[in-house]
Amino acid sequence: MSRMTNREVCRSWAAGRVASNHTGTLMTDGLRLYSYQLCIGLAPVTVIDYTATGGDFRSMTTSCHVNLAKQFARDVMHPEAVYLGADDDNC
Numbered sequence: 188m189s190r191m192t193n194r195e196v197c198r199s200w201a202a203g204r205v206a207s208n209h210t211g212t213l214m215t216d217g218l219r220l221y222s223y224q225l226c227i228g229l230a231p232v233t234v235i236d237y238t239a240t241g242g243d244f245r246s247m248t249t250s251c252h253v254n255l256a257k258q259f260a261r262d263v264m265h266p267e268a269v270y271l272g273a274d275d276d277n278c
Contacts, residue, residue: 193255196220201232201259213252222252234260235269242266 191199191206193213199206200215207214214221220228225245228234234257237243238250243266257263 193252197256197259200228200256203230212248220252220256222249225249227253228256228260229269232260233262233264235266236263237266 191208193208196206196208196213196215197220200217200220203217205215205217212223215228218230219226220234222237222245225237226235227237227249234253236253237245238253241253241263244250
């Protein structure tokens with residue numbers, strides 16, 4: 188897996204490719220997009236809105252990752268609208 192900028196990671200997620208940024212804080216397996224270990228994106232290109240305006244703020248860095256991913260997303264969902272099973276930090 189090559190190391191990329193955050194924008195390149197989001198673009199890779201939208202294209203279904205595996206990628207990670209230089210620190211590993213934003214990564215994708217090609218289906219899901221993660222900020223740290225929090226799932227913030229699902230295939231097919233749906234962002235889970237973990238921002239203050241989305242109503243479920245987690246951190247400034249995660250908010251930045253989410254807002255960048257929104258530029259490549261087809262849909263944006265509130266975290267409560269996504270079924271996350273028993274562990275709400277993983278898709």
